[in-house]
Amino acid sequence: MAPPRPAPKNAIKPPPHRKRIIVAMTGASGAILGVRVLMALRHLNVETHLIMSKWARHTIDSEVIGWDSTKLHNYAQHVYDIDDMEARIASGSFRVDGMIVVPCSMKTLAAIYNGLCDNVITRAADVCLKERRRLVLVTRETPLSEIHLRNMLGVTRAGAVVFPPCAGVLHRGDFGGRSGE
Numbered sequence: 676m677a678p679p680r681p682a683p684k685n686a687i688k689p690p691p692h693r694k695r696i697i698v699a700m701t702g703a704s705g706a707i708l709g710v711r712v713l714m715a716l717r718h719l720n721v722e723t724h725l726i727m728s729k730w731a732r733h734t735i736d737s738e739v740i741g742w743d744s745t746k747l748h749n750y751a752q753h754v755y756d757i758d759d760m761e762a763r764i765a766s767g768s769f770r771v772d773g774m775i776v777v778p779c780s781m782k783t784l785a786a787i788y789n790g791l792c793d794n795v796i797t798r799a800a801d802v803c804l805k806e807r808r809r810l811v812l813v814t815r816e817t818p819l820s821e822i823h824l825r826n827m828l829g830v831t832r833a834g835a836v837v838f839p840p841c842a843g844v845l846h847r848g849d850f851g852g853r854s855g856e
């Protein structure tokens with residue numbers, strides 16, 4: 676069979692695929708990490724879909740100087756209510772390139788591992804696993820109990836990437852400057 680001919684130089688190229696990522700924030704310390712991820716994705720022109728749990732909003736408002744959770748809405752293309760089970764990201768037919776939960780509380784880790792799908796964060800994570808899409812969990816707790824470790828092993832075996840924040844600044848007892856700017 677003849678090899679495929681190269682496209683002519685003046686051929687119209689399809690527009691580059693814009694990446695689409697779900698960013699979920701839960702109620703663990705280190706809300707600044709979620710803020711930074713959202714800002715970095717915006718800088719990279721990634722289409723972001725943001726969900727914040729009730730306790731994520733609380734930690735953003737209390738931990739991140741100069742930020743509140745509503746201000747974060749301006750940094751994502753789409754923002755969902757955590758209880759809106761009709762949100763399109765709760766369905767596998769809505770294609771995304773991946774999802775990151777940052778920071779990820781031990782409660783949400785446990786819910787994902789057990790397939791609870793009790794809110795849009797755990798449902799969207801479940802969808803990523805069943806559709807074999809990339810799911811990254813920035814799990815935040817210290818020290819870790821056997822339950823935490825078991826849940827981390829479980830989600831890893833199910834296809835997620837567990838990515839605890841290991842920045843050197845943690846040794847100072849904070850997240851290295853709490854301003855999101």
Ligand SMILES: Cc1cc2nc3c(=O)[nH]c(=O)nc-3n(C[C@H](O)[C@H](O)[C@H](O)COP(=O)(O)O)c2cc1C
Nearest residue numbers: 701702703704728730731734780781782783815816
């Ligand atoms: C200020 C604050 C800090 C917290 N830090 C953590 C944490 O680092 N890791 C964790 O697993 N839970 C932490 N928690 C507890 C969670 O917020 C709690 O388990 C909550 O139910 C998590 O719900 P969510 O995963 O739906 O956000 C913290 C709570 C508060 C109020």
